Amino acid sequence: MSNATGRRTATLVIATVIVVGAFGWLMLGNIEGDVVYFYTPQELLAKGDAAYDRAVRLGGQVAPGSVKWDADALDLRFRVREGTSEVLVHSKGAPPQMFRDGMGVVVEGRFRRDGVFESKNLMIKHSEEYRAPKPGEKPQEMYRSLIKGGSTS
Amino acid sequence: MTRVLGASALLVALGASVAALVLTILGARRERPTWLAAGYTATFIQFGMVTAATFAMIYALAAHDFSVSYVAQVGSRATPLFYTVISLWGALEGSILFWAWVLSLLTALVVFWNRERPGALIPYTSATMLGTGIFFQFLLVGPANPFGLVSPVPTDGPGPNPLLQNHILMGVHPPLLYLGYVGMTVPFAFAIGAMASGEVNGDAWIRLSRRWTMGAWAFLTAAIIAGMWWSYEVLGWGGYWAWDPVENASFMPWLTATAFLHSVMVQERRGLLRLWNLNLIVATFALTILGTFLTRSGVLSSVHAFGEGPIGFYFLAAIAIVLLLSFVLVAGNSERLSGDGRLEGVASRGTVFLMQNLLFTAFCFTVLVGTLFPIVAEAARGVKVSVGEPFYNRMTLPICMALLFLMGVGPALPWKAADRETLRAKMLPPVGGALVAAVLGLLAGARNPYAVLAFAFSGFAAVANVGEFVAGARARMRQRGEAATTALSRLVNTNRRRYGGYVAHLGVVAVAVAITASATFKSEHEATLAKGQSMRVQGLDIRLEEVWGRQEPQRAVIGATVAVLKAGREVGRMDPRMNFYPTSQQPIPTPAVRSRAWGDVYVNLMSFKQDGSNATLRVIVEPLVPWIWAGGMIICLGALIAMVPAPRRAPVESTATERAEREASGTPSAPVAAT
Numbered sequence: 001m002s003n004a005t006g007r008r009t010a011t012l013v014i015a016t017v018i019v020v021g022a023f024g025w026l027m028l029g030n031i032e033g034d035v036v037y038f039y040t041p042q043e044l045l046a047k048g049d050a051a052y053d054r055a056v057r058l059g060g061q062v063a064p065g066s067v068k069w070d071a072d073a074l075d076l077r078f079r080v081r082e083g084t085s086e087v088l089v090h091s092k093g094a095p096p097q098m099f100r101d102g103m104g105v106v107v108e109g110r111f112r113r114d115g116v117f118e119s120k121n122l123m124i125k126h127s128e129e130y131r132a133p134k135p136g137e138k139p140q141e142m143y144r145s146l147i148k149g150g151s152t153s
Numbered sequence: 154m155t156r157v158l159g160a161s162a163l164l165v166a167l168g169a170s171v172a173a174l175v176l177t178i179l180g181a182r183r184e185r186p187t188w189l190a191a192g193y194t195a196t197f198i199q200f201g202m203v204t205a206a207t208f209a210m211i212y213a214l215a216a217h218d219f220s221v222s223y224v225a226q227v228g229s230r231a232t233p234l235f236y237t238v239i240s241l242w243g244a245l246e247g248s249i250l251f252w253a254w255v256l257s258l259l260t261a262l263v264v265f266w267n268r269e270r271p272g273a274l275i276p277y278t279s280a281t282m283l284g285t286g287i288f289f290q291f292l293l294v295g296p297a298n299p300f301g302l303v304s305p306v307p308t309d310g311p312g313p314n315p316l317l318q319n320h321i322l323m324g325v326h327p328p329l330l331y332l333g334y335v336g337m338t339v340p341f342a343f344a345i346g347a348m349a350s351g352e353v354n355g356d357a358w359i360r361l362s363r364r365w366t367m368g369a370w371a372f373l374t375a376a377i378i379a380g381m382w383w384s385y386e387v388l389g390w391g392g393y394w395a396w397d398p399v400e401n402a403s404f405m406p407w408l409t410a411t412a413f414l415h416s417v418m419v420q421e422r423r424g425l426l427r428l429w430n431l432n433l434i435v436a437t438f439a440l441t442i443l444g445t446f447l448t449r450s451g452v453l454s455s456v457h458a459f460g461e462g463p464i465g466f467y468f469l470a471a472i473a474i475v476l477l478l479s480f481v482l483v484a485g486n487s488e489r490l491s492g493d494g495r496l497e498g499v500a501s502r503g504t505v506f507l508m509q510n511l512l513f514t515a516f517c518f519t520v521l522v523g524t525l526f527p528i529v530a531e532a533a534r535g536v537k538v539s540v541g542e543p544f545y546n547r548m549t550l551p552i553c554m555a556l557l558f559l560m561g562v563g564p565a566l567p568w569k570a571a572d573r574e575t576l577r578a579k580m581l582p583p584v585g586g587a588l589v590a591a592v593l594g595l596l597a598g599a600r601n602p603y604a605v606l607a608f609a610f611s612g613f614a615a616v617a618n619v620g621e622f623v624a625g626a627r628a629r630m631r632q633r634g635e636a637a638t639t640a641l642s643r644l645v646n647t648n649r650r651r652y653g654g655y656v657a658h659l660g661v662v663a664v665a666v667a668i669t670a671s672a673t674f675k676s677e678h679e680a681t682l683a684k685g686q687s688m689r690v691q692g693l694d695i696r697l698e699e700v701w702g703r704q705e706p707q708r709a710v711i712g713a714t715v716a717v718l719k720a721g722r723e724v725g726r727m728d729p730r731m732n733f734y735p736t737s738q739q740p741i742p743t744p745a746v747r748s749r750a751w752g753d754v755y756v757n758l759m760s761f762k763q764d765g766s767n768a769t770l771r772v773i774v775e776p777l778v779p780w781i782w783a784g785g786m787i788i789c790l791g792a793l794i795a796m797v798p799a800p801r802r803a804p805v806e807s808t809a810t811e812r813a814e815r816e817a818s819g820t821p822s823a824p825v826a827a828t
Binding site: 027074 | 518522547679680759
């Protein structure tokens, strides 16, 4: 390898290190700001002041009897529960059709200082999307009642 | 019976693959043509056996033979035949069987078409593919056996995952993806074959695998676009890309493969980047295996996490072996890999390729970090995190802008350093295109700087690439007096590779403009409507006509019929639906999409009252979205043009002007340029 080639290689290596370094810093230096943490209600409440006004995901169950859905105003309120801790969630827009008490949910949004979690995105938590119905669960019959309800055509 | 046949075929296939691997390597090393021939025969036998096993599985699925474990897992008598057959790739074991079949087919084809070629390159290439095949066939006879015994035999099964039996695109997306993924094994195997046989400096491996790479890349492109389309048509959120880990898994090898397709040209023309190209293709292959690991191991919770199990470990081990083997081979060949040419000047096409390559690599690295960060964070700190859109936007938008820009600059630059005069003449029209596009974007109401920039660079790239066709055709018309259409078609025909590339670029521009427009101008409206009531959306009235329900063999369907009215006159009807599958806890939506060239009206049924008196609808107006799908097809068309061999020309036709043209664009007149 001639001297000139060696120098060129060295320049190339240094340039690559600088570019890759700058890029890596740009990426990882700020990644904390782009990361969304997942909390249970208990974990969220335990964070105190640090819980407010940052994007998080909150996971738990829909507390039985807490759902208030105003179809005309498209306004949904319910509590997310995990153990004994509960957080009040407010969301705009229709809940998924099968949304109901006791269901596992994940809401994405911000916890406001007035103690209400403002949700931008409501997701149903299901065991990897897909499982056979448990004994005693008869989804078929549930659907049948829906069909009877709708005017069949 | 079917079960025994399928299982034995797989065992024989594994045996034949091992025999073929040993015979091929020994035959090449000891230069025994008879051993080599026997190895090739065994290669064809393993293909026949995997094919037999695949047919046995399709037959078992269609015949509802629930004594076969895979059928018991995904089959159901109520599922329509189409979805029964395509559930071949609906879950883990079946998709590995399908993968193994595609791989065995490609292995047989590579051997069949190249078996006469002297030297050790083809034997080692074939051995690499056989080795990969053995990995999948081992999974199939061991931990992922689709032909397992079920006892007692159930009378019916649960059917495939509802998400997978809800849209016809599920019959299209997975095979395309597998053809793309598995297709990347071919150039990888050629690279390994070149290093193992010592033929690494001749670039023969690149010429022999060029069409394979192009084909695999086209399939991968089509698969990604079809996946976006499926997610748009089925998931009901009105979007097509969510930086979901599994979307990322198919996107990462696409990025490195795209870089590879461009940088091999630098190797062919300038003898540079040999080491870089080897690394790129190894990375692409490793990323396809990583993608399968991410999808199939359950380490990431995602909509694609259909199968979980101990398979993940094997894939990790496979990635380690691939990287180790490649590293050893690259190190052993490093003496031979030094480049003998150099790039000429900063403003040359080679430099653009180099920058483009770095950007694609950085893009891929960003996606990799975003995808793996949650796994690392959970393992290291025990916190559950997700890396969302803001990260990807912040990191990749600037890269996308730069790539769009280079896509316009590259074609306009010659391989030799461009002088200032040429540069100005070449750049003037694209700059005009950029200004027009930016103004149009601003007039349409775009205010986000990235959106305006994206429109501008798209206009730049569009004019630059179209300009190449115009300039080339004009030159022919002037020099040979050909009519415009003749000139254009002959221009493309005589250099399919180059102009196919420009067609693909135009497809990318279409996708870029469509994505920018739909992200910028999308509008969402949601309302609960009583029967006969309507909502106003961007000049259209959407009126709820009826809420209805019906029972189908495999599912119950609830739908809403809505009328679309323009200025009080009905212009169409749509019926968004919800499908209730017995195995799903929640309904699977089927939004209704009304597509026009300017964009879509997308209606999703969100909820309904049980007595059918009202329904909540979400209406999304999505400008230009159909152009994403159309753009994808244009990209694939470009790849097809670049792949099809040029028609054999009589030597007379290669005129002096044409040679001069080629000289001017820096092509050496050696026959290499024709491939």
